Amino acid sequence: MKAIYLDYNATTPVDPQVLAAMLPFFTEQFGNPASSGHSFGWQAEQAVQKARAQIATSIGALPHEIFFTSGATESNNWVVRGLLETARQPLHFITSPTEHSSILSAFKWLEGQSNVEVSWAPVNKYGQVSVDDVAKLIRPTTRLMSFMWVNNETGSLNPILQLTKLAKENKIYLHSDATQAVGKIPVHVENSLVDLLSLSGHKIYGPKGVGALFIRSRNPKVQISPLLLGGGQERGLRAGTLNVPGIVGLGEACSIAAAVQQQESMRQAGLRDLLQQNLVESFPGLQINGHPDERSPNTLNVTFKGYVVPAQIAAIAISRGSACNSESMRASPVLQALGLSETDAQNTLRLSLGRSTSKEDILATIGILRQVIQAKNSQA
Numbered sequence: 001m002k003a004i005y006l007d008y009n010a011t012t013p014v015d016p017q018v019l020a021a022m023l024p025f026f027t028e029q030f031g032n033p034a035s036s037g038h039s040f041g042w043q044a045e046q047a048v049q050k051a052r053a054q055i056a057t058s059i060g061a062l063p064h065e066i067f068f069t070s071g072a073t074e075s076n077n078w079v080v081r082g083l084l085e086t087a088r089q090p091l092h093f094i095t096s097p098t099e100h101s102s103i104l105s106a107f108k109w110l111e112g113q114s115n116v117e118v119s120w121a122p123v124n125k126y127g128q129v130s131v132d133d134v135a136k137l138i139r140p141t142t143r144l145m146s147f148m149w150v151n152n153e154t155g156s157l158n159p160i161l162q163l164t165k166l167a168k169e170n171k172i173y174l175h176s177d178a179t180q181a182v183g184k185i186p187v188h189v190e191n192s193l194v195d196l197l198s199l200s201g202h203k204i205y206g207p208k209g210v211g212a213l214f215i216r217s218r219n220p221k222v223q224i225s226p227l228l229l230g231g232g233q234e235r236g237l238r239a240g241t242l243n244v245p246g247i248v249g250l251g252e253a254c255s256i257a258a259a260v261q262q263q264e265s266m267r268q269a270g271l272r273d274l275l276q277q278n279l280v281e282s283f284p285g286l287q288i289n290g291h292p293d294e295r296s297p298n299t300l301n302v303t304f305k306g307y308v309v310p311a312q313i314a315a316i317a318i319s320r321g322s323a324c325n326s327e328s329m330r331a332s333p334v335l336q337a338l339g340l341s342e343t344d345a346q347n348t349l350r351l352s353l354g355r356s357t358s359k360e361d362i363l364a365t366i367g368i369l370r371q372v373i374q375a376k377n378s379q380a
Ligand SMILES: *Cc1c(COP(=O)(O)O)cnc(C)c1O
Pocket: 009, 010, 070, 071, 072, 073, 074, 100, 102, 148, 150, 151, 152, 177, 179, 180, 199, 200, 201, 202, 203, 209, 210, 211
């Protein structure tokens, strides 16, 4: 029997409409958009332009503010390293311990650089930062604050609108890793006034290995240096032949995400709440690790306190912490920041729903979890 997939925060399948849009760009329309002297190149360039516009429209940006990358990991690394190089030092950067590993690792690297200082904003038990706490960390040398919009493990939302306001008042760039926000909640760069924003194709029913970085071009114009040097692609800011099929897929995926977000979010939140309610009733003492309301509609992260969760649950594809940390048995940094012990972390599951999740999937999942998770005192 095929396992029920409830790990959409780790990755999503490519939407058939996205795949159909991509396919011609592997074969007949294989041109390099940088080949400006013939029709193969023009066709490819046109497709890239269309995708850039689709992505820009979906988040309220201008097309020239969208830069293609290999994914959110690259976008996040680019922000940290690209801002470091453009500014006078000493420099100060702010983030929090519940960020994705691509931000955490980049900030840990920053900590090792001379003339750079890093502050880690505290988080509450849901993993959210508070504007008041962040305000206390600001210094005259602060260059950037980076806070994810939606947490990939808990689904908790950060107060991005208030944080951007604080950043503006202090003339600091605000970057948000919106990889888990796009398609799940409304994401708009003008309403929110973020300066930099990362997104990824494979979390929104697009292909793996492609993403984008939004870089604000006005009010203020963000000064950032390139991460990759080479040909003059992406107006000199990101070298490398463009991944045309991937970019076309990302454009299509963003368009679809914007079109179905509201309806899908309501549908998935309904199913997620059904799952949560049933688990709360079935497992007394169950702890929910995301914010009760300020949470992504598709995510449920729960600790089965007083129970033993088996190491493998073959019938359901789920995650303990984030996929990137699942090889190690240590509590994920996010769960550690929430104050979970290693034992609690081992008995913690992240269930993340998606467009193909049905009510039958949820009912079956409840049944399976009831069957496989045993109360501690009933163990032999
Ligand atoms: C998946 C994810 C990333 C990494 O994206 P890739 O495109 O796989 O590099 C970054 N941030 C968050 C919040 C994610 O969920």
